[in-house]
Structures are given as structure tokens and as C-alpha cells.
Amino acid sequence: MDILETLKTLVGDSGFTSFFADGGWKNLIMIVISCVLLYLGIVKKFEPLLLVGIAFGCLLVNVSNFFDPSIGEYGLSSENALYHPELWSAFLDESSEFYHSYGHIMKEGGLLDILYIGVKTGLYPSLIFLGVGAMTDFGPLLSNPKSLLLGAAAQMGVFLAFFGAVCLGFEGNEAASIGIIGGADGPTAIFLTGKLAPDLLGPIAIAAYSYMALIPAIQPPLMRLLTTEKERSVKMEQTREVSKTEKIIFPIIVALFVILLLPSTAPLVGCLMLGNLWKVCGVTERLSDTVQNGLMNIVTVFLGISVGATTVAANFLNIKTLEIIILGVIAFGFSTVGGLLVGKLMYKLSGGKINPLIGSAGVSAVPMAARVAQKEGQKANPTNFLLMHAMGPNVAGVIGSAIAAGFLLAVFG
DSSP, X not given: OOHHHHHHHHXXXXXXXXXXXXXXXXXXXXXXXXXXXXXXXXXXXXXXXXHHHHHHHHHHHHHHOOOBTTTBTTTTHXXXXXXXXXHHHHHHOTTSXXXXXXXXXXXXXXXXXXXXXXXXXXXXXXXXXXXXXHHOOOHHHHHXXXXXXXXXXXXXXXXXXXXXXXXXXOOHHHHHHHHGGGGOOHHHHHHHHHHHOGGGHHHHHHHHHHHHHTHHHHHHHHHHHHSOHHHHTOXXXXXXXOOHHHXXXXXXXXXXXXXXXXXXXXXXXXXXXXXXXXXXXXXXXXXXXXXXXXXXXXHHHHHHHHHHHTOOHHHHSSHHHHHHHHHHHHHHHHHHHHHHHHHHHHHHHTTSOSOGGGGGGGSSXXXXXXXXXXXXXXXXXXXXXXXXXXHHHHHHHHHHHHHHHHHHHHHHO
């Protein structure tokens, strides 16, 4: 046995040597980025339930996928990688014999390839909507139906970012996926991007969840810029109590109307409303508890790691990623502005009875956006309590973002 030759083989097969190959520096950069994301998730608590998983998935895929010019791009992936971009390229290539072949992915793929199937099929985002529905109280929306207008107005950023992406040269399906960041709904962004532009899933998912986590930093300056001290100090009257019958009928009616109008929304809207029906009907407490807790946690684990797997260095480190990050914050900002402007209009039409701050909660980051509106309202008037009023537009935003995604999927899918 030649010990020196054995040691040489071990060193040559080690992933550390790949850092010194052409393109290996990109993996080093992505490993640093994954560590930064872990810091933000763990120390700064930016959407930790998903960001920690996404960051660690990014770490895993970039220590197992390397550029090897002697074999070809991702030359080591066939044996060592957890995620294989080349398999998914063949999956999406209509000229390939493996076009839309999940069987080939199951046979040749690594662990993260198999988990990613749940993203590609839309399974994980839909199951998360099931849990979100079970945790959501539509009572504030039902007690003040005008909140639907604020939820709709807050989707303005989605379409402005879409047109901005088109102007920058993105294809229609890619622009649609970028625009949905403005809805401030991570699962919706993942669902739409997984269907329309899977190559962009990594940067879009990270942008979407980063901006959701940064709501307390992004929204308040816009609130103070677009509203006056007098408007922010408005105290709103207590809303009426919603009956149990109304709460039961609401998810059924919404599912029927929205899905008939836009059949492509069925996975998201259907799961959202089923989860809510389990919550309010009073006879399925065990199911409601399961989807709120056990199922939600399991799916979050798989979703986070799978999304992180798409951040392969060669796909992530490019000018498109930077453009997506910039367009994402523009989309989110304009969505907030859209809600605030309609909130100001409602303030005028109501004779000063509606606080325009609740319009900012029309983005679907539940309940964080509503809490930010509450905090800003109390700064202007310490006796103000806007949380329940802001929850109406907030949950309307969840429905609005799902409808926006369904519309874009129907057009570009």
C-alpha cells in the first residue's frame, strides 16, 4: 500500500482543493454569504424559521458543488453533490429525453434534488398556506370589508416591479416572478417562481424573506413621509363583532369565487381557505392544531433547505441577482405606498375617521405589517390602538397576493 499515493488521492478528492480551481472562489463567496444569512437569522432574528434553513441549504450546496474545468461545469456533482443543477436544466429542456421527468430526478439526484421536488410542484408553499389559513383570523376583514381595497392597493408594487423588470430585459415569466416580491409573501413568491422562473428561485426567495424581515425598517419612513401627524393620530372606532356563521361562510365563498375567476389560484387560495375553515368551523380542532404546528414546522424545514439549495454559486453570482435585489425593494416600497395612498383617500372620504396607516398593512406579511402600523400610530397618539384595524388589510393582502400570483401564472404559465 502506497501511503503517499493514498494521501495524495484523499487531498485531491477533498473539497478544499476545489477552492483553488477555476471558479472555486465563487463557492467561497457563497459560503460567506450563507454565514451572513445565518447571522441575520440567528442573531438579528430576521425570519429565523426560514432564513436559517435557507442559509444552511446555501452552505450545503456550495460545499458540495464545485466548478471543475477538467470535467465540465459541476464536474464533481454527479458523485458528491446534494443538488444537481444539470438535472434540473434537463428537466426544463423540452428537447431533452428527461423533460419533466421526476423519475430521473429521483434516480440520479441527491438529497436536496429530491426535497426540491416539493418546491417545483408547488407542494410546500401550498401546505404553508394551509397552516397560514389555520392561524389567520378573517374577523377584522369581515367587520370592515373596505379593508379589501387596501389589500388590493398594496399589490401596486407587484405590477410596477414587473414593468421595471421587463424594461431591464427580463423575460415576462421572470419579470412576473420578480414582481411578486412586492406582495411581501414568501410562500407565494416561491410558488410562482418555482413555476415560472426556477433559475431565479434563490435570489427571489432571499429577497422576499429579507424584505419581509426588514418591514420595521422599510415601512416607517414611508409612513411618515406620506402621512401627516394629524392623520397618524386618528383613533378608529371599534369594529363590530363577527358571527361564527359569517366566519364559516367566508372561506367557502372566497374559494368558490376566486378559484372560478382564476383557476390557477386553486393551490394557494384553496389551501388558505381550507385551513381557515378548519379553524373556524368548530368541529376540526385537531386538524387545525396539526396544520398550525406539526405540519407547518415540517414543511418549513423542507422548504427552507430546498430553497437554499438553488443558490449555487454559478447561478447566483451574476448581475441578475443584483437587479432582483434592487427591483425587490422597489416592489416592496411601492406596495407600501399604494396601501398608504388609498388609506389617505379613505381618510378623506370618511371625514377623518380612518387612519391611513392601516393601508401600509395591506402587504401580506402577517402580522408584522399590522404591528408596524400599530407602533407608528401609537407614536403619534399614545392612546391609539390600530392593531385589529390593521389586521383587516393585512389578511386581505394575503388573499390579494395569492390572486396576483394566480393572475401572473395564468398569463405567463
